[in-house]
Amino acid sequence: MKNKGILIVISGPSGAGKGTVCKQLLDNNTYWLSVSATTRTSRTGEEEGKSYYFLTKEEFNTKIEQGDFLEYAENYGNMYGTPRSKVMEKLDEGQVVILEIDIQGALKVKESFPDGIFIFLLPPSMEELKHRIINRASETPESLMTRFKSAYKEINYISKYNYAVINDTVDSAVAKVESIITAENCRVDRMKEKILDSKEGLIHEQLYD
Amino acid sequence: MKNKGILIVISGPSGAGKGTVCKQLLDNNTYWLSVSATTRTSRTGEEEGKSYYFLTKEEFNTKIEQGDFLEYAENYGNMYGTPRSKVMEKLDEGQVVILEIDIQGALKVKESFPDGIFIFLLPPSMEELKHRIINRASETPESLMTRFKSAYKEINYISKYNYAVINDTVDSAVAKVESIITAENCRVDRMKEKILDSKEGLIHEQLYD
Secondary structure, X not given: OOOOOEEEEEEOOOOOOHHHHHHHHHHHOOOEEOOOEEOOOOOOOOOEOOXXXXXXXXXXXXXXXXXXXXXXXXXXXXXXXXEHHHHHHHHHOOOEEEEEOOHHHHHHHHHHXXXXXXXXXXXXXXXXXXXXXXXXXXXXXXXXXXXXXXXXXXXXXXXXXXXXXXXXXXXXXXXXXXXXXHHHHOEHHHXXXXXXXXXXHHHHHHXXX | OXXXXXXXXXXXXXXXXXXXHHHHHHHHOOOEEOOOEEOOOOOOOOOEOOOEEEOOXXXXXXXXXXXXXXXXXEEOOEXXXXXXXXXXXXXXXXXXXXXXXXXXXXXXXXXXXXXXXXXXXXOOOHHHHHHHHHHHOOOOHHHHHHHHHHHHHHHXXXXXXXXXXXXXXXXXXXXHHHHHHHHHHOEXXXXXXXXXXXXXXXXXXXXXX
C-alpha cells in the first residue's frame, strides 16, 4: 500500500494574504503547489505548467466534460480550473499538495474532496482587512464598499473549514500552517498506513489482528 | 466567554518514553502538567502538589465518591488518580493541560473527556521497545515475555487515539507534540471562541449572524 499525501487548501477572503503565505510556505518546504488551468492568454514571463496550464476553450471544455476539474469558474470572460488528475498524481506519490484558492473555489473542492484539509486564512482584524483592500485597490468608494461587504460575508464560511490561521505576521502564519501539516501527518488514520508500510512486521501483525 | 484550554493526553505503552517526552515538553513550554493524587507515602525529595497530591485512603475514597477523579486505579496496593477539579480549573484558565498516563488510564479519561486530545507515543519499532523493556527491567525471562505481550497488545488501542507520534528522537517527538498543540489551537471550533472573545466587533457580528 502506498502512503497517500495530503491536500492542503489555503483559502480566505481577498486581502487575507494567501499569496504571500503560500509563497513562503513553498520556499521553506518541499510541498507541491497545484497549478491552475486557464483559457486566458499567457502574459510575459508566465511559464506553461508553472504559472498556469494554458488551454484553449475547447480543451478546457473537454476537461470539464471529463470531470477533470476539482473546481472551475469563469472570471472576466476567462475560465480557471484546478486539474484533478495532477492533484491526484501528486497525492498518490505521497506529497503534500497545496491549493491556494478563493472561498467559492474551496467550497467546491470540498464537495469532491471532503478529506482535504481546509485552512481559512484570516487578516489580523477586519480593520486591517479594510486597510489591505484599500491599499491594494484602485477603485471607487462604491466598489470598495462592495468588496468590504463581500469580504465580511465570506468570513461566515469559516465554519466549513478545519482550521483558521490569523495572518498577523507571515512568519507566524506560515509556522502555523506547517504545524497543521505536521499534526495532520500524525493523525492515527494516516499513521496506520505508515505503520503498515513499515517493515516492522511485529507492529503490523499486532496492530491489526 | 472565556477561552478554554486544551487537555492533551500523552499516553502509550510502557517503554515508549512518555516521561522523557513530557519533561522536555514542559521545559520548552508554559503548559501545565496534571499532578496525580496517591495514597502511597511520599518518598524523600517528593513535594506535595508537585510530585503528587498525597492523600489518606479516606480522603481518596471521598474523592472517588464525589466523582473527582477523571480516572483512578490501584497499583501494588496504593491508589493513584487524576483529580478532575485541578484539571478543570486550569482548562477554565485557558491553559494547555498535559496528562501523562498509561493506556488503561487514558481510555478511562476519554470516557469522561472525549474532547481531550489523545496522543499515542510509539517506540521507533517493536524491536526498540523490546530493548527498552529489557534494559529497564530486572525481571525473569518469563515476566519479560509477559511485558512484551502486554505492550504488543496495548498498541492495538492506538485506534482510540487522535494522534500517534513515533518517539525516534526526543527532540523530534516533542516538536511533533508541539505542532499538534499549535494545530489544535487553530481548529475552527476553538478559533471561533477566540474571535468572539476579541474586540473585533465587526468579525463578531458578521461571523455569527
